Amino acid sequence: MKRFAAAAAVLLAGCVSLLPERAAQSYYRLEDAAQAAAALASATRAGPSALIAPVPTDSVGNSFGLAYTRAAGERAFYQYAQWTDRPTFRVAQLLLDRLAARGAFSSVARLGSGVAGDVLINVIVTDAVHDLTSGGAGVGRVEAMIEVIDRQPRALLGRRHFAFAAPAAAANAAGGAAAI
Numbered sequence: 001m002k003r004f005a006a007a008a009a010v011l012l013a014g015c016v017s018l019l020p021e022r023a024a025q026s027y028y029r030l031e032d033a034a035q036a037a038a039a040l041a042s043a044t045r046a047g048p049s050a051l052i053a054p055v056p057t058d059s060v061g062n063s064f065g066l067a068y069t070r071a072a073g074e075r076a077f078y079q080y081a082q083w084t085d086r087p088t089f090r091v092a093q094l095l096l097d098r099l100a101a102r103g104a105f106s107s108v109a110r111l112g113s114g115v116a117g118d119v120l121i122n123v124i125v126t127d128a129v130h131d132l133t134s135g136g137a138g139v140g141r142v143e144a145m146i147e148v149i150d151r152q153p154r155a156l157l158g159r160r161h162f163a164f165a166a167p168a169a170a171a172n173a174a175g176g177a178a179a180i
Contacts, residue, residue: 023080028066028177030083030090030128032098049107050099051117051151054092061125061144062088066173068130068138075129081173087128087180091144095123119157122147130168130176137168140179 060067064086065077083090092110099121100108109115124145132138142164148157168179 026081026173027084028081028173029085030087030094030180032094047104047106048118049109049116050105051109051111051113051115051120052092052096052099053111053120053122054089055122055124056086056088057124057126059126061091061128061142062086066130066177067128068132068173068176070132072133078130078173078176081177083128083177087142088123088125091125091142092123095121095146118151120149120151122149128180130173130180131165132171137171137175138179139165139167140176141165142180 056062060075063077064082066081066083067075067077069075085093096108096110099105105119107115107117109117111117111120122145124147125142126145127141127143129141130138131141142162144162145159146162147159149155150157166179168175
């Protein structure tokens with residue numbers, strides 16, 4: 001019986017090495033391809049200060065999973081691909097970087113940083129998807145809602161929906177992530 005158990009263990013060890021290897025997990029980060037390389041000026045500017053607030057939702061735009069679609073109204077996630085940051089939080093950071101570089105506000109900070117602000121800018125990413133519905137390599141799509149609120153009277157100054165699309169170089173997770 002001991003010989004049988006030893007033989008079975010040797011055979012099982014050989015079988016385990018014949019199993020296919022699991023694909024490596026890949027992580028992608030949303031980048032701002034159009035961001036100017038302008039250095040931030042340290043001088044204090046006059047004018048209102050802004051706070052940026054990422055607003056998490058139950059949408060695909062708030063998921064670590066990298067989504068793709070092959071049919072309208074349907075979403076799936078690449079098995080071995082994820083975002084390093086949820087799109088909602090990353091887009092909010094990229095917006096903060098752009099507004100700070102532009103110098104339109106006396107200061108720009110993230111809500112919760114301890115800085116007071118005159119206006120609050122809510123960032124809600126509702127979709128971040130590699131759209132393969134039209135065939136080929138597809139397109140990367142990002143949709144977001146931006147709200148600007150005057151904090152003193154707590155009044156909505158404006159709300160705007162943004163939708164961006166860029167062609168993907170390949171019909172895979174890397175191509176979709178780069179396009180998004």
